[in-house]
Amino acid sequence: MTVHPKHPEGLDGVVAAATALSHVDGERGELLIAGTSVGDLVPCTSFETITARLWSLASGEAISGETVRAKLGAARLAAHERLPSILAVTRGAEVASGFRAALAAMRSQQDSSDAAMLAGAMPVITAALVRQAAGKAPVAPDPQAGHAADLLHMLRGEPATTAEAAALDAYLVTASDHGMNASTFAGRVVASTGADLFMAVTASYCALTGPLHGGAPGPVLAMLDEIRTPDRIAPWIDAALARGDRLMGFGHRIYRVRDPRADVLRRAVATLKAGAVDLGFAAEVEAYARAALARAKPDRPLDTNVEFYTAIMLDALAIPRDAFTPVFATARVAGWVGHAIEQQRTGRLLRPASSYTGPVPV
The missing domain is CATH 1.10.580.10 (Citrate Synthase, domain 1)
Structure with missing residues (x-):
């Protein structure tokens, strides 16, 4: 009987198809x-x-x-x-x-x-x-x-x-x-x-x-809702990282650096009136989260991903979370x-x- 050799978990690095898209x-x-x-x-x-x-x-x-x-x-x-x-x-x-x-x-x-x-x-x-x-x-x-x-x-x-x-x-x-x-x-x-x-x-x-693929924008808003005010940003994020919680809107399975889509959407969001989330407050959360993640996990690049600004954009457009x-x-x-x-x-x-x-x- 032939037993196939072990492959990478999650098929990481395995080429499954050729695409021009x-x-x-x-x-x-x-x-x-x-x-x-x-x-x-x-x-x-x-x-x-x-x-x-x-x-x-x-x-x-x-x-x-x-x-x-x-x-x-x-x-x-x-x-x-x-x-x-x-x-x-x-x-x-x-x-x-x-x-x-x-x-x-x-x-x-x-x-x-x-x-x-x-x-x-x-x-x-x-x-x-x-x-x-x-x-x-x-x-x-x-x-x-x-x-x-x-x-x-x-x-x-x-x-x-x-x-x-x-x-x-x-x-x-x-x-x-x-x-x-x-x-x-x-x-x-x-x-x-x-x-x-x-x-x-x-x-x-x-x-x-x-939830591991397309479910992050909603939880980003839930995180911002919980933080609520600028004075709670540092203690909330520090406590979450101390518990080993994942910060929604940060890190990506593929990107080892900043998700390029995040900046595209950040610029688009800047053209809109704020929704329930104040854009200046969101920027403060992003800045502190990036710095805190760099301190907590210096060997694991975790930067802003597309979901952070997707959540803020869809909220500003009054699109319901569901x-x-x-x-x-x-x-x-x-x-x-x-x-x-x-x-x-x-x-x-x-x-x-x-x-x-x-x-x-x-």
Whole structure:
């Protein structure tokens, strides 16, 4: 009997696929999305444009940002028309879990591999679930609006300001893809079986709901809520580190230096009016946390990650905390779809080996 040799826990360093979509260099703190540094994408690139670039690379067929914008607008309208039956089966569910059920219910044989229908449905579902939880009717989308602006409009029932739409658009672009993360890998595995895009993306979303992957923005706000005032920053953080607690919004599995997305979102947040969290107070928390982590763990680089400013941005945009995960999915679907298409083009089933640790017959 052959027993496979032991592999790295968590598959660290194991190459599972080749991709042209994005590249993460954790040692240098760099993220390339569709061949461009994330810092150079924002604010000159819209979500529709980066989606077009990702899908073009994945499929090998050129698609323009204008085409994606038109397709997403039409898809939002189509998704809105199907809301009555979908909301009926999600009534009473939490927004994050209702989103999964609604996404599955949105699938039909006709559009099961329609990338635009899938991506267009996400902001419609998110906004409708948030409003349903508040006892409000869904707001019809505007197919002429940008994806970010329309999401805010459907959430609130009134148009977003130019600054608000631009800030959310910056977030959607920044979060559109990020290498072979857990949700992307889950989607690629499902896509490799020949399952359709809705199935692959639903698997990706399920992986995203786990607290070790997509659940940090909410806890960042919970941490800031507990600290409350500037005079409590040092004692609160020092006590948390003494207990061995993790500081939400700091440290990353891949980045050994500062997460490049954090600075992109910090600049975007600076254009907004403060929400429940005062921006100056948040900056004080960040500065003290970075210094405290450097003292407490000098051999383990722990810097600000994307979740810290994601939390502050979504709060400033008055997006409810229970909608953070669906909003993240609304951005990451661009990459999930691209990876699923890219994987399917290989025609290869993902079937890794495992290291057997059970008993062996003698």
